[in-house]
Amino acid sequence: MSVESGHRDAPRELLELYDEALPIVYGYFGRRCGDRAVAEDLTSETFLAAMDAARKPAPPPMTVPWLLGVARHKLADHYRRGHAHFSDPVAEPPEPTDPVDEWDAELDRIVAEAVLARLPEHHRTVLALRYLDDCTVGECAELIGRTVHATETLLVRARRAFRSHYPAPEGGRP
Numbered sequence: 001m002s003v004e005s006g007h008r009d010a011p012r013e014l015l016e017l018y019d020e021a022l023p024i025v026y027g028y029f030g031r032r033c034g035d036r037a038v039a040e041d042l043t044s045e046t047f048l049a050a051m052d053a054a055r056k057p058a059p060p061p062m063t064v065p066w067l068l069g070v071a072r073h074k075l076a077d078h079y080r081r082g083h084a085h086f087s088d089p090v091a092e093p094p095e096p097t098d099p100v101d102e103w104d105a106e107l108d109r110i111v112a113e114a115v116l117a118r119l120p121e122h123h124r125t126v127l128a129l130r131y132l133d134d135c136t137v138g139e140c141a142e143l144i145g146r147t148v149h150a151t152e153t154l155l156v157r158a159r160r161a162f163r164s165h166y167p168a169p170e171g172g173r174p
Contacts, residue, residue, distance in 0.1 A: 010059035014050055021064050022047075028071050032128055033078075042078060046071045072133060076143035079125045115165045123158035130155060 025046055029039035049070050053060055060066055116124055122144075129140045141151035 008059065010054035010062050011051065013062035014047075014054045017062055017064070017067075018047070021067050024064055025067055025071050028068060029075065032075060032132060038078070042071070042074050045074050049074065072129075072135070072143065076129070079121070080145060111167065115162055118165055119158065119161055122154065123161050126151065126154050127158050127162065 022043070026039055026043045029042045030036070033039055033042070046067065050062070050067055053070075054062060116127065119127070125144060126140055129135045129143055130137070135143065137151055137155065138148055140155070141148045144151065146154065
């Protein structure tokens with residue numbers, strides 16, 4: 001907060017947050033697009049947009065969650081432009097509760113990523129937004145430029161496509 005002017009110095013706040021936020025924002029893109037160059041470009045775009053916002057008369061709060069919101073929009077814009085390079089998506093593995101289960105969880109993650117990578121781009125996008133980014137259906141709809149109803153339909157079809165490509169466990173149905 002700038003004492004003499006009575007308002008926040010948002011560009012300075014962003015600069016002070018940069019070292020903490022950079023690996024988080026870059027990691028966000030790295031896990032979702034699987035291409036280092038694309039992740040780097042989107043990270044740069046995110047911080048440039050943040051600086052533009054910080055220079056406005058009524059800047060938003062310069063926080064990591066706010067930056068991740070900007071990043072989510074940059075990723076959606078990237079998908080809309082048709083430049084999605086989601087060739088090898090990487091989801092964070094679940095926290096193992098039992099060391100014996102760690103290998104099974106890792107195998108499940110690898111299989112799920114491989115299945116996701118084989119799906120059409122629009123299915124990958126909506127599944128990643130909904131289940132990797134934890135967006136609501138309404139947020140997904142806004143980010144991909146569809147109605148909520150159309151997004152719900154797309155999610156149903158994307159989940160069905162994912163299940164159809166996911167291998168059945170030995171001796172039974174998935």
